[in-house]
Amino acid sequence: MKILIVGYFTETSKVNIIRNFPEEWNVVIVPPGEEMLHHIADCQVIIPEHVKIDFNLLSKAKKLKLVQTGAGYDNVDIDACTKLGIWAANASGVNAQAVAEHVMAFILSYYKNILFLDIFMKNKIDQDQLYYTGSELNGKTIGIIGYGAIGKKVARFCKAFDMNVLVHTRNAAVQSDGVIQVVNFDDLVSQSDIVTVHSSLNPQSQKLMNKEVFKKMKNTALFINTARGGIVDEGDLIEALKNKDISGACLDVFEKEPLPIDSELRNLSNVILTPHTAGMPDGIKFHKKRYDFFISNIKCIENGEEPESKLNQLI
Structure with a gap:
C-alpha cells in the first residue's frame, strides 16, 4: 500500500507522521510539484494539503483508490473522484x-x-x-x-x-x-x-x-x-x-x-x-487522532470496504 501525502512539512513532522503508519506501508511525503506528479502514478491513497485534486490530476493516478482529507475538502473535486471510481472521504469531527x-x-x-x-x-x-x-x-x-x-x-x-x-x-x-x-x-x-x-x-x-x-x-x-x-x-x-x-x-x-x-x-x-495549527495539538503538522482515523480508513479500503465519513458513493 503506497500512501502519498502532499503538503509542506518539516523533517521532524515527516518522521512523526511516517512513524504512526504501519511499517509495511510505503508512506511518501512531498510538497506540491513535480515530485508529487512522479509519485501519484502508482499510489493507492493520497492525503492532500495545499494542492487542488481535480480531474486532470486524478486521471494520472491510475492506481488511486482513496482521496483522504482532514475536516475540510474544498480542495477536492468530489464529482471527478466519483466518475473515476475513486473514494473520497474526510475526517469530520476528528479535530x-x-x-x-x-x-x-x-x-x-x-x-x-x-x-x-x-x-x-x-x-x-x-x-x-x-x-x-x-x-x-x-x-x-x-x-x-x-x-x-x-x-x-x-x-x-x-x-x-x-x-x-x-x-x-x-x-x-x-x-x-x-x-x-x-x-x-x-x-x-x-x-x-x-x-x-x-x-x-x-x-x-x-x-x-x-x-x-x-x-x-x-x-x-x-x-x-x-x-x-x-x-x-x-x-x-x-x-x-x-x-x-x-x-x-x-x-x-x-x-x-x-x-x-x-x-x-x-x-x-x-x-x-497562528500557522494553521489549530487542529494539530500534538505538534507542528501532526495530530495523532487524525492520523489514526486516516489509517483506519485506509485499512477499510485495503479490505475492500467503504471508508468512514465518505463524501461520495461508488456503484
Missing part, C-alpha cells in the same frame, strides 16, 4: 476538540493580554509603565457561524464562561435551547462581541466576511477564523483592523498559505496569528 480549544486559547489570550504581558515581563520594564485594557468573558456575546462538531464544542465551552451564545447555521434542524440562540446572519454579526467562523468553504461562504460585514460588526468586536482563509476577504479584514471598524482578529487560516512573509497581518498589533 473538533483541538480546534475548539484553540478558539478558547485565542479568546483568553486576546482579552487577558497574555502576549503583551509576557513580553512586558520578559523585557523587564518598570511596573509603573504598565498600561493595558482587557475584560472578563462573563456576559459577552459570541456569535458562531456554522454549527457542526467544532461550533457545538465552542458553544459549550463559552457557556461555561457564562457567555451568551448566538448561532447562525443553514441547518434548519438546529433550534434555540438552553445553550444557544439561533439568529439570522445580520443579527449575529451586529450583536456579537466575538464572531467566530466554523463553516466549510463553499460557493456560499467564499469571502462571506467582507467589508460590508465588518462594517456591521461592533467596533469593539473580535473576529476569529480557524476554518478556511477563503471565507474572508483578507484585504477587507486588514482595512477593517487598520480603520478600527473592529477591535481585533485572531487567525489560524489565511487566503494564501503559508502566510506570505510580507503580509500586513504580521505587522498589526491588534492581531494574533
Whole structure:
C-alpha cells in the first residue's frame, strides 16, 4: 500500500507522521510539484494539503483508490473522484476538540493580554509603565457561524464562561435551547462581541466576511477564523483592523498559505496569528487522532470496504 501525502512539512513532522503508519506501508511525503506528479502514478491513497485534486490530476493516478482529507475538502473535486471510481472521504469531527480549544486559547489570550504581558515581563520594564485594557468573558456575546462538531464544542465551552451564545447555521434542524440562540446572519454579526467562523468553504461562504460585514460588526468586536482563509476577504479584514471598524482578529487560516512573509497581518498589533495549527495539538503538522482515523480508513479500503465519513458513493 503506497500512501502519498502532499503538503509542506518539516523533517521532524515527516518522521512523526511516517512513524504512526504501519511499517509495511510505503508512506511518501512531498510538497506540491513535480515530485508529487512522479509519485501519484502508482499510489493507492493520497492525503492532500495545499494542492487542488481535480480531474486532470486524478486521471494520472491510475492506481488511486482513496482521496483522504482532514475536516475540510474544498480542495477536492468530489464529482471527478466519483466518475473515476475513486473514494473520497474526510475526517469530520476528528479535530473538533483541538480546534475548539484553540478558539478558547485565542479568546483568553486576546482579552487577558497574555502576549503583551509576557513580553512586558520578559523585557523587564518598570511596573509603573504598565498600561493595558482587557475584560472578563462573563456576559459577552459570541456569535458562531456554522454549527457542526467544532461550533457545538465552542458553544459549550463559552457557556461555561457564562457567555451568551448566538448561532447562525443553514441547518434548519438546529433550534434555540438552553445553550444557544439561533439568529439570522445580520443579527449575529451586529450583536456579537466575538464572531467566530466554523463553516466549510463553499460557493456560499467564499469571502462571506467582507467589508460590508465588518462594517456591521461592533467596533469593539473580535473576529476569529480557524476554518478556511477563503471565507474572508483578507484585504477587507486588514482595512477593517487598520480603520478600527473592529477591535481585533485572531487567525489560524489565511487566503494564501503559508502566510506570505510580507503580509500586513504580521505587522498589526491588534492581531494574533497562528500557522494553521489549530487542529494539530500534538505538534507542528501532526495530530495523532487524525492520523489514526486516516489509517483506519485506509485499512477499510485495503479490505475492500467503504471508508468512514465518505463524501461520495461508488456503484
